[in-house]
Amino acid sequence: KPQPTPRPGVLDIAAYVPGKEHAPGVARVFKLSANETPLGPSPKAIEAFKAAAGQLERYPDGQATALRAAIGTTFRLNPANIMCGNGSDELLGLLCHTYLGPGDEGIVTEHGFLVYKIQITAAGATPVTVKEKDCRVDVDAILAAVTPKTKAVFIANPGNPTGTYVPVAEIRRLQASLPPQVLLVLDAAYAEYVRRNDYEAGLEIVSSCQNVVMTRTFSKVYGLAALRLGWLYAPEHIIDALDRVRGPFNISAPGIAAGAAAMADQGFIEQAVSFNAEWIGKLTQAFEALGLEVTPSVTNFVLIHFPDVEGKRAADADDFLTARGYILRAVRSYGFNNALRMSVGPEEANLGVIEALREFMGRG
Numbered sequence: 001k002p003q004p005t006p007r008p009g010v011l012d013i014a015a016y017v018p019g020k021e022h023a024p025g026v027a028r029v030f031k032l033s034a035n036e037t038p039l040g041p042s043p044k045a046i047e048a049f050k051a052a053a054g055q056l057e058r059y060p061d062g063q064a065t066a067l068r069a070a071i072g073t074t075f076r077l078n079p080a081n082i083m084c085g086n087g088s089d090e091l092l093g094l095l096c097h098t099y100l101g102p103g104d105e106g107i108v109t110e111h112g113f114l115v116y117k118i119q120i121t122a123a124g125a126t127p128v129t130v131k132e133k134d135c136r137v138d139v140d141a142i143l144a145a146v147t148p149k150t151k152a153v154f155i156a157n158p159g160n161p162t163g164t165y166v167p168v169a170e171i172r173r174l175q176a177s178l179p180p181q182v183l184l185v186l187d188a189a190y191a192e193y194v195r196r197n198d199y200e201a202g203l204e205i206v207s208s209c210q211n212v213v214m215t216r217t218f219s220k221v222y223g224l225a226a227l228r229l230g231w232l233y234a235p236e237h238i239i240d241a242l243d244r245v246r247g248p249f250n251i252s253a254p255g256i257a258a259g260a261a262a263m264a265d266q267g268f269i270e271q272a273v274s275f276n277a278e279w280i281g282k283l284t285q286a287f288e289a290l291g292l293e294v295t296p297s298v299t300n301f302v303l304i305h306f307p308d309v310e311g312k313r314a315a316d317a318d319d320f321l322t323a324r325g326y327i328l329r330a331v332r333s334y335g336f337n338n339a340l341r342m343s344v345g346p347e348e349a350n351l352g353v354i355e356a357l358r359e360f361m362g363r364g
């Protein structure tokens with residue numbers, strides 16, 4: 001009997017599978033698999049969220065005016081160039097569905113964030129994957145992959161799950177060398193964590209170009225992953241196009257209120273960034289001292305590479321850590337067969353993983 005069938009390509013998509021959350025039989029579990037912050041959101045965001053719960057029968061402001069104003073104030077941007085989304089995931093999808101279609105190509109990098117490929121395919125277009133160099137985005141490889149069919153290039157900067165970054169000079173070179181009709185999407189989900197002189201999230205580049213967009217999120221250092229809040233900074237012609245396609249009330253009222261309060265509390269963000277920087281350094285050093293290779297990270301997570309030795313591989317470490325309540329992220333779907341990604345957690349969890357891996361590596 002005939003039945004409705006999805007568009008060509010849809011059933012080729014491998015659905016996004018989030019990392020595991022549970023360790024069966026273990027009472028105390030530390031989830032270090034989703035790059036969430038151990039510090040939670042600003043207390044002011046929680047207060048604002050509770051206050052907004054008093055009017056749940058009302059539709060939210062479809063323009064998310066208060067949230068866009070708060071972002072504009074913090075980053076000195078015109079709110080007319082800002083759009084909010086149900087997580088940056090939604091905005092990445094919206095970009096694909098607005099700018100790509102059958103016959104088009106979208107360029108992604110070898111270890112890039114999986115949502116790009118999923119949404120490019122869902123839009124009916126073809127993802128073209130280019131190699132990275134030592135876990136770093138290779139601008140020349142991207143440029144070499146551009147064809148007349150290329151409609152967009154997606155780069156996470158910093159990258160997930162690598163934790164590496166592309167210096168601003170390289171991003172500028174990429175933008176300058178791309179055909180002006182190709183959209184360059186800079187996904188800066190982890191931008192707040194980076195403390196490098198040669199890094200810029202790309203706000204200035206967006207301001208001065210007509211083909212560059214930057215996506216940001218409240219899910220990481222702002223500690224609001226549960227609310228699903230992201231934002232995008234783009235030239236007005238792009239905001240105009242996306243506004244025609246997006247859902248009319250894509251951000252909830254509690255989300256608008258909590259996001260605006262979190263954005264205004266930059267003192268809290270600075271503390272979270274300092275806490276993270278301290279632990280990224282300590283974790284990297286500790287794991288290297290155990291003979292493990294760690295990709296240098298500018299984010300709130302580290303990519304740990306395991307030896308290719310029976311009983312010492314990433315899958316073995318994953319089982320060993322899970323049995324002790326430490327849940328890290330297997331990253332096979334990102335092209336790393338023998339590595340685990342660990343988010344910085346609370347002190348107790350960070351010390352616990354160091355201790356457990358010492359035992360695992362036989363250094364204890």
Ligand code: PMP
Binds near residue numbers: 090113217219229230
């Ligand atoms: N981009 C990157 C690189 C990410 O790692 C994530 C979260 N895993 C996102 C975007 C999506 O974040 P959200 O939808 O929570 O804003």
